[in-house]
Amino acid sequence: MITEFSQKFDGAINIITALAIIFYAVYMNFSEKNNGLRKRLLFLLTLLGSLCLIRGGNYVADFGPIVENFVLIIASIIPLSLFLLVELMLRRHLPLSMKLFAGITSLLLAVCLLIFGANKYLLFLLMSDYVLILLSIVGVLLTNKNLDLQKNELTLIKINTVIMILIIPLIVTDFKKVLGIDTIRLGAFGILFFLYALVKVWESIDVKGGFARLFYLLCFNLISAAIFCYLFEIYQYYFHVFIVFIMLRMLSDILIYTRDSYDKKAQELALSIMDVFIAGELKIDSIKKKISGNDFFILSKKELADYNSERIHFVFNERGLYFKSETTALTKDPDIRDEILHIYEDFDCNACIYVKLFNNDFFLILFKWPDMAPKSKLQKEIFLIQGLASQIKE
Secondary structure (H helix, E strand, C coil): HHHHHHHHHHHHHHHHHHHHHHHHHHHHHCCCCCHHHHHHHHHHHHHHHHHHHHHHHHHHCCCCCHHHHHHHHCCCCCCHHHHHHHHHHEEHHHEEEHHHHHHHHHHHHHHHHHCCCCCCCCCHHHHHHHHHHHHHHHHHHCCCCCCCHHHHHHHHHHHHHHHHHHHHHHHHHHHHHHHHHCCCCCCCHHHHHHHHHHHHHHHHHHHHHHHHHCCCCCCHHHHHHHHHHHHEEEEEEHHHHHHHHHHHHHHHHHHHHHHHHHHHHEEEEEEHHHHHHHHHCHHHHHHHCCCCCCEEEEEECHHCCCCHHHHHHCCCCCCCEHHHHHHHHHHCHHHHHHHHHHHHHHCEEECEEECCCCCCCCCEECCCCCCCCCCCCHHHHHHHHHHHHHHHHH
């Protein structure tokens, strides 16, 4: 009876995680931008969602060894997918030896599981692959310094570093049969925690404050689970209740804040540009002194003398936000397209706000638009930036 309950409980928490992943993936799939990070994250979420949904159903209904082998084949590809996602998050290539190790081990494990099926030796190798890949990712995240990223992107990397460390023992519990231990399979809990961080990290760039909120969340659910178990006299299931409570709380936050997290991420960038404009009293020299690092660049027509202004006018014929990836759709002329792309590349930016002034003059505000952030709900902020920029004095 205890074994049957444990199996069904493992299934339930996998299904909770699958629901959260599917919701997040569907929303992300309809976001405006279709870039490399979005594609890799969507691929990873598809694997994780499939893994949790099929595995959860198998734990509850016991579909048999064929389904179990299929789940393990999906699981063998996940470390490689996570590795590729981290590489794109850092915006730099990771060591070739690490790429080869992640790719070869994932391929070999998938083939061996397909041919031989699940056995104790392959499960141990799969567990070892997860631990080694996660440790290597942690090492990469800790040793890569001076990354040229947005503040909120750096925050995501810091939090993911901590999550990778925490998730390793949680993943190991999924292999309890290999290790001969009696515990709850907490891999699904770790996956949901990873997704929760993706959604909630954008609420603040204050890492310390974020972990303080996490601490309060844990305390609240520990107390809530204790009260629940006391009322229904199920003390022996205290840890199970706690896990369900905290997972349902994370699920509800993901359902509520997913849309807001994307909007907030982009709004922070837009507001930071306006803050610098105001702090610089709309004087271009003062504004440039207020800009920290390479957050954004404001360039006048005179500063772009090396570029053909007529071509810039032709492509950016209306005030608005333009992405580097949209350049091909804006003009079919290869010379014009190459010149506009050079502007983005020379300043290492992927987005531009074009501000049209009198007498055929203009400003370009170049910056790194956060990956996957939508622009559809930021028309007011973009309009304000353009309005402020039109008042800037050289």
